[in-house]
Amino acid sequence: MYKVNSVYTNAGVACRAAMFGLLATVAISGCAEKENPVQAADESATPGDFLVVVNRPNTLHLVDLKQRKVANSCQLPGDFGPATVAMSPDNRVAYVLTNRFENIYGVDVDTCEIRFSARQSQGDERVKSIGSIAVSPDGREVYTHQNPTRLLIDRYEVQPTRIAVFDTAGGLDAKPVRTFVAPRQISIMATGADGTLYLGGRDIYAMNVQTGETRIALASQSVGDPLESPRDSLTVWPIGGVNHEMVRMYSAARFKDASQDMETADYVWGFERIDLATGVAEAKVFGPLEVVLFSGMARPSDPNQFYAALTQLKKFDVASQQELQSVDLEHSYYCVNFSTDGSEVYLAGTFNDIAIYDADSLEKLGNIELPGGDMALANTQVFSRAL
Amino acid sequence: MLNIGKLTRAMSLLALTCSAQVIAEASPPVPSSPREIIVASCSGCHAQNGEGRWFRISDQRKTPEAWQMTLVRMELVHQAKFVDPAGGDSQAALRTLVKYFADTQGLAPAESAPYRYILEQELNTIEQHDTEQFRTMCARCHTGARVALQRRTEDEWRNLVHFHLGQFPTTEYQMMGRDRDWLGLALNEVVPYLNEHFPLQTDAWQQWQSASRHNFEASWRVVGSMPGRGAFSGTMVTAAKGDDHYSVAFNGQFEDGETLEGSGSAVVYTGYEWRASLKLGDTRYRQVLASTSDGGELTGRMFQREHSEWGLRMQAVRDTGQSSVLAVQPGHLRTGSEGSLRIVGTNLKGDVNLGPGLKVLETVSRDKDQVLVRFRAEATAAAGARAIKVGAVELADAITVFGKIDRLAVEPAYAVGRVGGNEGSQPAVQAIFEAIAWGAGDDGQAGTADDLRIGPVTAQWSVAPYTEQAVQDQDLRFAGQMEKDSGVFTPAAAGPNPERKYQTNNAGNLKVIATIEQDGKPMQGDGHLMVTVQRWNNPPIR
Numbered sequence: 001m002y003k004v005n006s007v008y009t010n011a012g013v014a015c016r017a018a019m020f021g022l023l024a025t026v027a028i029s030g031c032a033e034k035e036n037p038v039q040a041a042d043e044s045a046t047p048g049d050f051l052v053v054v055n056r057p058n059t060l061h062l063v064d065l066k067q068r069k070v071a072n073s074c075q076l077p078g079d080f081g082p083a084t085v086a087m088s089p090d091n092r093v094a095y096v097l098t099n100r101f102e103n104i105y106g107v108d109v110d111t112c113e114i115r116f117s118a119r120q121s122q123g124d125e126r127v128k129s130i131g132s133i134a135v136s137p138d139g140r141e142v143y144t145h146q147n148p149t150r151l152l153i154d155r156y157e158v159q160p161t162r163i164a165v166f167d168t169a170g171g172l173d174a175k176p177v178r179t180f181v182a183p184r185q186i187s188i189m190a191t192g193a194d195g196t197l198y199l200g201g202r203d204i205y206a207m208n209v210q211t212g213e214t215r216i217a218l219a220s221q222s223v224g225d226p227l228e229s230p231r232d233s234l235t236v237w238p239i240g241g242v243n244h245e246m247v248r249m250y251s252a253a254r255f256k257d258a259s260q261d262m263e264t265a266d267y268v269w270g271f272e273r274i275d276l277a278t279g280v281a282e283a284k285v286f287g288p289l290e291v292v293l294f295s296g297m298a299r300p301s302d303p304n305q306f307y308a309a310l311t312q313l314k315k316f317d318v319a320s321q322q323e324l325q326s327v328d329l330e331h332s333y334y335c336v337n338f339s340t341d342g343s344e345v346y347l348a349g350t351f352n353d354i355a356i357y358d359a360d361s362l363e364k365l366g367n368i369e370l371p372g373g374d375m376a377l378a379n380t381q382v383f384s385r386a387l
Numbered sequence: 388m389l390n391i392g393k394l395t396r397a398m399s400l401l402a403l404t405c406s407a408q409v410i411a412e413a414s415p416p417v418p419s420s421p422r423e424i425i426v427a428s429c430s431g432c433h434a435q436n437g438e439g440r441w442f443r444i445s446d447q448r449k450t451p452e453a454w455q456m457t458l459v460r461m462e463l464v465h466q467a468k469f470v471d472p473a474g475g476d477s478q479a480a481l482r483t484l485v486k487y488f489a490d491t492q493g494l495a496p497a498e499s500a501p502y503r504y505i506l507e508q509e510l511n512t513i514e515q516h517d518t519e520q521f522r523t524m525c526a527r528c529h530t531g532a533r534v535a536l537q538r539r540t541e542d543e544w545r546n547l548v549h550f551h552l553g554q555f556p557t558t559e560y561q562m563m564g565r566d567r568d569w570l571g572l573a574l575n576e577v578v579p580y581l582n583e584h585f586p587l588q589t590d591a592w593q594q595w596q597s598a599s600r601h602n603f604e605a606s607w608r609v610v611g612s613m614p615g616r617g618a619f620s621g622t623m624v625t626a627a628k629g630d631d632h633y634s635v636a637f638n639g640q641f642e643d644g645e646t647l648e649g650s651g652s653a654v655v656y657t658g659y660e661w662r663a664s665l666k667l668g669d670t671r672y673r674q675v676l677a678s679t680s681d682g683g684e685l686t687g688r689m690f691q692r693e694h695s696e697w698g699l700r701m702q703a704v705r706d707t708g709q710s711s712v713l714a715v716q717p718g719h720l721r722t723g724s725e726g727s728l729r730i731v732g733t734n735l736k737g738d739v740n741l742g743p744g745l746k747v748l749e750t751v752s753r754d755k756d757q758v759l760v761r762f763r764a765e766a767t768a769a770a771g772a773r774a775i776k777v778g779a780v781e782l783a784d785a786i787t788v789f790g791k792i793d794r795l796a797v798e799p800a801y802a803v804g805r806v807g808g809n810e811g812s813q814p815a816v817q818a819i820f821e822a823i824a825w826g827a828g829d830d831g832q833a834g835t836a837d838d839l840r841i842g843p844v845t846a847q848w849s850v851a852p853y854t855e856q857a858v859q860d861q862d863l864r865f866a867g868q869m870e871k872d873s874g875v876f877t878p879a880a881a882g883p884n885p886e887r888k889y890q891t892n893n894a895g896n897l898k899v900i901a902t903i904e905q906d907g908k909p910m911q912g913d914g915h916l917m918v919t920v921q922r923w924n925n926p927p928i929r
Contacts, residue, residue, distance in 0.1 A: 101556070128556045149553035153432045154443045155546050156553035158570060184570060185559050202565065221566065230566060311889045331883075331890045 049339050052094050052109055053380045054083035055352055056373030060094055062109045063354065065339060065346070065382070068368055074112035076105050082236060083378035084131045088168070089139045091383040095168075097144065101128040104144060106168060118166055118174040120144065124151050125159070131236030131377070134189040134197060135168070136209070142166045143197050143209065145186040146179075161186070163197065165209060180212030188238045190246035192276045198246050200235065204272060204281065218272050218281035220250065229253040229265070233272070237295045237335045237349075237379040246274040249296045249308060251289050268321070269293065271306060287316040287323050294334045294349075299359055301342030309336045309347055313357055327362045329355065334377065340384045348380045419473040421487035424480050427470040429461075443546065444488075446587055448538040450499060451489040451656040452506060452927040458484060464554070486631070486656060493657030494536065495595035496677060505532035505928055507675045507688035508695035511799040511818075517584070523563045524577050533928045534581070538589065541582040548573045600658045601682025602627060608733045608756060609639055610714040611689075611701030612843075614798075615819040615875050618642045618716040620731045620757065623703050631655040635663050642716055642729070661685050664692075676703065683707070696817050710734040712782035715775060719787040719824070719842040720745075723766040727751060728786070730758045730777060737778020744768025745788070764788065770826060771839060789841045792824040793833035797901050797914030804867065804918045806893045809881040813921040815867075820874035820914060822846035822901035846901035846912075848874045853896040853915060860888065866895025866918040874901065878918045894919050 048066040055061070058080045064071040078099030086095045088106075093115055095106045106116030120127035125148050132145035144166075148159040161184045164176035188200040198217060199205040206217035216222065220231050231250040240247040250272060253265040267289035274281050286306045296308025298318070305324070306316045311332045315325045334349030344365065345357040351374050356365040419427070422439060433441040449457075458481055461467035469480035504512040514531050516522040525534050539547070552558055552570060559569035604627040612618045621639015628634060633653040640646045651665030653674065663674035676687035683705045690698030704713055712732040720726060725748070730739060734755050739747050744765040751759040758777060772784040798821045807815035824844045828837035850869045852858040865887055867878035879893035887893070895918040902911050 126553070130557060130560055147556045149549075149556070151553070154434070156549045158549050158552045184568070185565055187560055187565075202568075232562070232566060234562070234565075328888065 047384075047386050049382055049384045050091070050109075051337065051346060051348075051354065051380050051382045052085055052087065053348055053354070053370070053375060054080075054085060054096055054098065054378045055370050055375045056080045058083070058098055059370075059372050060085070060096060060107055060109065061370050063368055063370075065344070065356075068356070068366060070368065070370060072110060072112070073371060074107050074109070076107065077114075077117075078103050078105075081376065082131055083376070084133050084236065084238065085379060085381050086133045086135045086142070086238065087241065087381045087383060088135055089137060091385065093139075093168075094381070095133055095135055095142050097129050097131070097133045101130060102126075104133065104142065104166070104174075106142070114172065116142070116166075116168050116170065116174060117172045118170070118176075120146060120164065122175075125149070126151055130187050131238070131379075132186045132189045132199070134191045134238070136191055136195060137193055138195075140168055141177075141209070142168055143189060143191070145182060145189060145199060147184075160184075163199070163207060163209070163212070178209075178212075180207065180209075180214075182207065182212075182214065187236050188246070188248060190238060190240065190274070190276060192274070192279050194279065196279060198274050198276075200233070200246065200248055204246070204274060206279070217274060217279070218283060220272060220283070223283075226258050226260070227255045229255070229260075229262075231270070235295060236377050239295060239297055239335060239337050239379055239381075240273070240276075242300050242338050242340050242382050243298060243303075244276045245298075246276060247297050248272055249293065250283075254285070269296075269308065269316075271296065271298075273298075284318060285321055286318045287314075287321050290323075294332075295336045297336055297338065299342045300338050300340060305359075307336055307338075307345055307359070309333050313345065313347065313362060315359075315362060325362050327357070327364075335375075335379050337380045337382050340382065346380060346382065349375050349378060351375070354380075417473055418475050418479065418483065419471050421483050423472055424470065424483055427472045428467060428480065428484070432465065432467070443543070445492070446540040446543045448492040448494060448587065448592065449488075450494055450506060450536050450928070451485055451660055451662065453533075453536060454485045454488040454492075456926055456928065486654065489656035489660065490658070493660070494538065495589070495591035496659050496680065497591045497595075498538065498589065499536060499660075499677070502532035502536050503675075503677065503687065505530050505536070508690050508698065508929075509688065510695065510929060511802045513801060518580070520572070520576065521580065524569070524573060527563050528558075530929050535585060536928065538585050538587050538592070539581070540587045541578060543587070544578045544581040544585075545574060548578060595658070598658070598680065601678065603633055603653075603655055603661070603678070603682065603685075606706045607685070607703035608706055608711075608713060608731070609637075609701055609703045610716075610731050611699045613641070613697065613699040614821045614843075615697065615873055616641050616645075617843075618714075618718075618729075619647070619699055619701070620714070620716070620729070621647065622756075625653065628652075633663075635665060637665055637667060661687070663689075665689075674701075676701070693814060694817065696819055704733065706733045708734060710736055710778060710780045712775065712777050712780050712785065715782070715785045717842065718785075719789060720762070720764055722764050722768045722770065722788060722790050725761070725763045727759060727761050730760070730775070732756060732777060732780070732782075735777045735780075737780075740776040741786070742773050742775060787839065787841050789824070789826045789839065791826070792841060792844070792903070792905050792910065793827040794825045794838070795844075795846070795901055795903060795910050795912030796823045796825060797821070797899055797912045798823050799914065801915045802899075802917070804876055804878040804916060805921050806867075806878045806881040806918060807921050812881055813923070813925075815878045815881075816921075817878070818876040818899075818916050818918075820848065820876070820899055820901065820916075822874065822903060822912060824903075844903055845872075846874065846903045847871055849900045849902070850876065850897040850916065851900060853898045857896040860891075860895075862895030862897060862918075865893045866897060867893065869899070874899075876916060876918075881921055892920055 051063040058076045060074045061070050062072040084097040093106045094109050104118045127146045127148045129144045134143045144164050146164050150157040162179045163182045165178040166174045167177050183201050186199045186201040190198045197207045197209050202221040203216045204218035207214045229252050231252045233250040235248040250270050256264045268285045269287050269289050270285040272283045293308040294310045299305040304318045312326050333347035337346045347355040352370045354368045436442045469477040471480040607623040609621040624636045625633045635653050636650045638648045647667045649667035653663035659678040661676040665672045671692040674689045676685040685703040688698045714731045716729045746763045748761040772787045774781050774783045775785040802818040804818035805816035807813045821843045824841035826839035827833045828839045869876045883890040897916045899914040899916045
């Protein structure tokens with residue numbers, strides 16, 4: 001176990017880490033060994049909501065939402081991307097999928113200590129994971145969906161995709177303890193309270209992580225509704241944490257009748273969600289498709305209100321499928337999230353600022369600027385800490 | 388020249404540059420044979436598979452540009468080195484390999500013919516695909532032509548699918564990827580389709596390999612036209628330097644008298660693929676031409692290296708001493724009008740005969756390769772395309788006679804411009820339009836199948852928002868400028884624009900309007916222009 005640098009305050013620790021030689025990729029210039037290591041941040045100084053997100057170059061930030069400031073920043077090894085984050089159940093360790101979609105790092109968000117790491121590519125097999133990482137409800141296992149390719153000497157050979165199960169106590173060079181063949185094209189994952197792993201792909205699948213047995217938990221593309229075009233779901237943002245749900249949006253055309261006439265069809269936005277406490281799956285249209293939106297979720301305090309964003313932040317009334325309100329954003333934001341009480345909306349992704357909006361009025365409350373570069377496709381995780 | 392990015396370099400290497408020649412002449416190397424270079428450069432990974440055959444390498448055929456791209460990928464992705472065991476430099480070894488593969492594993496003229504637009508960088512071509520599946524599976528990231536300009540065994544098409552998904556794992560997650568079992572369809576449906584339509588072994592290739600090869604040292608008469616500039620005529624003189632390499636002297640002028648003159652060098656691949664690199668005035672040009680099977684003509688496009696949107700569609704005809712008529716400029720005239728015509732050809736002898744109803748009033752000037760005449764067209768002259776004659780030599784469909792213009796079209800009907808030029812990034816890509824006049828044809832109805840294409844005419848140009856969204860986003864204000872007299876649109880600067888909503892870049896969706904006046908009445912035609920962001924990767928085959 002060792003610490004990597006907390007980028008802005010803690011060069012000494014980084015020097016030490018680099019000298020221990022555990023990770024050659026820690027990039028830090030000007031190591032001054034005589035400098036005393038400074039602890040990055042008091043452990044969870046304030047009670048209240050926190051947000052975790054990763055931006056370029058490859059830095060994890062713990063943001064104190066009440067104080068509206070970055071409480072701690074941890075430089076992660078390797079290159080950026082996609083920077084998908086899943087939290088341990090105690091919200092102390094962030095598991096980040098990064099280094100060009102290949103490595104997993106479990107980072108203590110308060111101390112920047114790297115508690116876990118796994119290099120998924122091994123031997124002649126290159127493994128990429130697209131946004132799909134989840135932690136078991138007991139915090140003992142971390143799951144990724146793997147897209148392996150064998151890089152043979154004169155050709156590539158794409159391998160079946162699979163779920164890899166890692167033991168979070170597996171150390172800094174963890175290897176999967178189990179793997180199971182899984183559907184392709186999985187882009188987000190979440191775990192249910194009973195340990196079921198949900199895989200968001202062409203449908204949403206549920207996998208028993210002991211046996212690998214997989215079933216369809218929510219039929220999306222395979223739903224076969226004669227009054228609906230095939231659904232399209234674009235997401236690499238696991239964001240349902242504050243609602244204890246897995247959620248993603250889809251777009252589709254709703255036909256007037258079985259003739260499936262595109263001319264008279266209504267274009268709609270819907271959401272698909274799995275209640276992670278009960279496993280209940282639900283798909284619902286929540287509004288008209290008028291502009292492109294990237295991510296969205298229900299308001300924690302009122303599941304009938306659904307919020308989604310890209311160039312605008314929009315609020316929908318799910319029951320009536322009506323847009324209630326819409327505001328133009330200063331630039332596009334890919335990733336929506338909420339305070340745990342549902343009073344504030346946090347917009348992230350794209351550039352390097354988090355925009356805060358009042359969930360009632362959609363009035364802008366402020367920005368939190370992250371040191372460093374853009375967040376690109378990174379998701380945010382929000383959680384609260386009591387003292 | 389050697390400092391530009393590798394992918395751009397991929398293009399420039401297809402034709403020798405002047406500086407490379409000088410080096411070659413200064414220290415005559417004893418170069419290794421292509422096979423010796425392959426053994427030294429490739430066989431570490433690609434094991435030999437019989438005499439002169441290597442795994443992966445020998446079961447595919449493609450254009451010189453495609454070989455170039457594959458070899459550059461070997462270098463960039465797999466760290467292959469181009470090694471000449473005799474000590475020659477690695478760029479020369481790379482050129483040797485491209486030439487060798489294009490010659491021995493190239494495409495027959497008939498195989499490349501339907502897809503030359505992509506080699507010629509006619510980037511506003513709208514492709515027609517055989518099947519919707521081919522379009523969505525294989526022609527959404529690059530053109531379908533990139534695929535259709537290759538021939539492979541079924542195994543090699545399959546390997547290519549594995550390469551794609553292995554190298555670009557998000558392929559099956561993107562739009563038109565995530566809506567289907569991408570890998571399953573690619574392997575089980577697309578690979579058999581490709582193997583059926585684009586197999587390694589074909590009669591065309593068989594025949595072409597045994598067809599006779601030509602020497603391209605000659606004097607050539609050049610005719611053509613460049614959208615945005617107009618009709619062109621000139622000459623090209625080539626001298627053989629051995630091994631299908633030529634020096635080129637190029638000289639000609641547009642109808643307004645402006646000249647294009649300079650020199651360069653060329654390589655002929657596969658017996659017919661002419662690639663030249665020229666410096667004309669201060670501007671670098673490339674020629675991508677194909678020879679006819681008798682070696683008598685080279686046709687294709689000559690475009691600016693840095694601005695491939697500026698290009699001359701050209702035909703170069705070997706001067707064999709025979710008399711020939713190649714073009715009339717302009718290519719159309721109106722009944723009841725008077726004017727002048729330039730007749731371009733080789734060794735022109737005898738009287739100009741424009742056919743019934745068109746009278747030659749005066750021969751203004753003539754030399755052996757062109758005649759300038761003044762004409763008068765009777766009001767009763769028959770409309771339509773017609774042949775003309777100089778002495779005994781005729782050119783069919785040389786000129787189109789029309790009574791009046793019944794409709795105006797804009798070409799290309801859809802074009803893409805790209806923002807650029809900020810902080811020395813990518814230069815903006817201009818969009819260049821032409822107004823094409825049409826007659827109603829025999830049925831008197833404009834817009835029907837029998838309409839008569841009259842040809843390009845001078846127009847006044849403007850742009851307008853294409854959609855309501857474009858109105859709201861003020862695309863007209865931000866996207867760039869249309870030159871009123873020429874139809875040339877120059878996109879605005881790249882990068883986020885703080886003045887725009889959401890700080891977006893200067894993209895725009897515009898209607899392009901050409902206006903002419905005929906007998907005191909205005910007539911309009913329109914096209915569609917998308918101004919979009921830069922492309923960072925501009926390989927020779929898009």
